[in-house]
Amino acid sequence: MVRKEGIARERIDDREVISAITHRVVTRLSHDELDILLNETVFMEEKRLRGTKDPESSAYLAMLRDVRSHLARASQRDLEVLMRRVVETYAAEIHGHFDAKTYASATRVLPKGLALLLKRQKPWKLLTQGMRGLTLSDRIISSGHIDTFDRLVERGTVVLVPTHLSNLDSPVVGFALHQNNLPPMIYGAGINLFTNWLLSYFMDHLGAYKVDRAKQHGLYKECLKEYSQYALERRWHSLFFPGGTRSRSGRVETKLKKGLMGTGLAAYQENLRSGREHPRVYFVPMTINYRLVLEAETLVEDSLAEEGKSRYIITDDEFSRPDKVISFVRKMAAMDSSVEVFFGQPLDPFGNPVNADGDSMDPQGRTFDPSGYVCRDGEVIADSQRDRIYTNRLAGAIGQAFLKDNVVFETHVFAAVMHRMLAQVRPGLDLYRRLLLGPEDRVFSTQEVDAELDHVLKALRVMRDAGTIRLNRALTTGTATDIRHAAIGQLGMVHSVAAVRDRGDGTILLEEPKLALYYANRLENYPLPPPLPRGGVA
Amino acid sequence: MSPHVSVLGAGPFGATIAWIIGEHGRDVRLWSSNKTKRTRLRKTRKPPGTPITLGDHVEVVDTIDEAMEAGLVFIAVPPAHFRSVMKVAAPLMRAEHRIIHTVKGLEPGSGKALSTVISEETRCLQTGVLAGPVVPHEIWRGDAMSAVVGSQYRAVAVEAAAVLISPKLRVYGSLDLVGVEVAxxxxxxxxxxxxxxxxxxxxxxxxxxxxxxxxxxxxxxxxxxxxxxxxxxxxxxxxxxxxxxxxxxxxxxxxxxxxxxxxxxxxxxxxxxxxxxxxxxxxxxxxxxxxxxxxxxxxxxxxxxxxxxxxxxxxxxxx
CATH class of the missing domain: 1.10.1040.10 (N-(1-d-carboxylethyl)-l-norvaline Dehydrogenase; domain 2)
Structure with a gap:
């Protein structure tokens, strides 16, 4: 049964949605110089699609050229008609077609299928026992402010903002929502994922709306933002990854994109202006924490390479190989709690924490009405400069929540320890030169590794007690030796190469410093103490 | 109807701000944490250490609650007492409050800017600072001078400047709150x-x-x-x-x-x-x-x- 909240709460008339988005965008932009905006749109799209042979793109380009041919002699009214034509095309492309029945079927079947994969169930057993008892719950652990989330979906609109490391994130979030009986959420998915008809059918009906990252012009971005704001005003709970793309370096994201984030504040103000019954908008930061990340090798290469700045959409990573995905998921299945999902404390659009009743709280925990941030004498005051500062504050609070709720695994701590020791080999070297050190410089005695591991663990446990980081169960209780054993085993399991190797002679080789760096980076941005001096262990 | 503006702190500078605002026909409430000072001010209308007389538009109030009814609040207390005043004011603070402090200094010990202290203790986000070459004895005798309101929020700087501006005081805005506080x-x-x-x-x-x-x-x-x-x-x-x-x-x-x-x-x-x-x-x-x-x-x-x-x-x- 799909919970009747958010987008599942009402029957959606697609034409009404497209028409509303079009109307809102055209109305908002009508004071701008529409001819310049349209010219810019056509120019950029022509440049991007020059020489295309795809019939759909050709038809789209022809439409834009036709619009341009009318610009020179168009009146303001004509310009609005032309603008409506272009915007309507974008609105129709973006809008998804959520279907409660498809969602119900998918949420019933897909977790079982994934569980089957994870459990390595034999087909004959499936036939005799059916799919009962198959569960992902022991592999994907979700915790945190789930009850608050559950209450907030009935008190306002929830925007879920997770960290983003892997292409597995979307199904993992979907599972975590389903597992906790939370309602479906709409989310922006790359239009490239809609090329496969089967995948496209499901995504389109599961709440995904299309985002074409190749369209870089302002008009398209306005349409996307308007769609997001419109959805939030209709109380369609939404999900987006504020990091924008998967973290290439493995670091916890702290620089967040604010475009879609700002639509939460805009929706809240519009809700107040319209006197809607449930005007509040809540942001729920979520960390998705993996022991291992399938795409780690490609992502870290991309992060280190200069081209990492321009390759926004990676199409040739480990996820493009189904055999690799299956093999990875199966290996992950061998490990308990290989994914931990943490629902953070909800925030209002100004970055203040929110309690279980949906009330904003000040730094001393007193509840208050935040509408005064945008209203004067009961009237909403429009002020885009003010709103940008509020959204920056929200982004800061989400970034802080990501750091605080980051769950650290053995793989991260061990990789960080190896890199701390590598940095001591030739202290003057920058990161890039350090990564090029020969194998003879990358061998460390087990005793020294354990001492450094113990040193870092102690600091992490102090930070955990202070509430500034989270540790998984093994790190909470394990000794340095336990953690070393576990991490070396795990780091050698799923990647094409082992990041570290126990040489069996009392030494450990940092075999793939780049891969280890990806995991080590998970502890960047935390105030760890300086490493122990080398050779300090008797 | 509550006045639009209040001043917390009735030392020479706080009283001067209230006096400037009141002299131009704007209602303003003035509050001091010191009961004796409040009583004397209400009686004499002459802030100690100044030659000025508070006009009819300046109302000396007994409680901080009355002062916090205003939407725009100037805070003129020394850095050492700033946080304790904020703790007292915090439960009375509403999201719509705009708080402008006038302190030229950082919090002793923490070294934090006082706008940071406001945001640590209260729900107020729209903060600012009034600074610049305002010399009390020169402004009392009517010399022309200038000041600056620093706030991240353009609207807050504009509003605070608007209540202070007079033929003798020109007030500029700055969106660099940190820079103004450091200066x-x-x-x-x-x-x-x-x-x-x-x-x-x-x-x-x-x-x-x-x-x-x-x-x-x-x-x-x-x-x-x-x-x-x-x-x-x-x-x-x-x-x-x-x-x-x-x-x-x-x-x-x-x-x-x-x-x-x-x-x-x-x-x-x-x-x-x-x-x-x-x-x-x-x-x-x-x-x-x-x-x-x-x-x-x-x-x-x-x-x-x-x-x-x-x-x-x-x-x-x-x-």
Missing amino acids: GAMRTPLGLAAGMLHEMGLGRATKAFLLTRTLAEAAQLSESLGGNAATVSGLAGIGDWMVTAEDMNAPVVQAGMRLAKGEDCAHPEAAARVHTLIELADRRKLELPITRAVGAVLQGTPVQEALAGLMSRRMSFES
């Missing part, structure tokens, strides 16, 4: 140093050296805290410091003069402000040589020795 904080070491130089009989060239290099220190500190370097070249920085360096009656300058004579500075608040700046510089790994030299004098180093130390630093580039 205000650097007035103290500059004032102390100016007093020392004066007492030592040093001339204009030395004062020019002091002003320009304090400017460089303030720019560094501002940038380090997320503000702009350029802001300290404005009214809150160089504008205010020029006045301070020339005002031999300013308490901070007099304290500097006493130090140069080898006496106690007798201005513990100024000493605490410099100490706070040095602690902050340590945490931020900033040199701030003039500020540190003033700190050394406050710790007992002879002024000549501190100056010699500054002059013998190795050569460096201006920027």
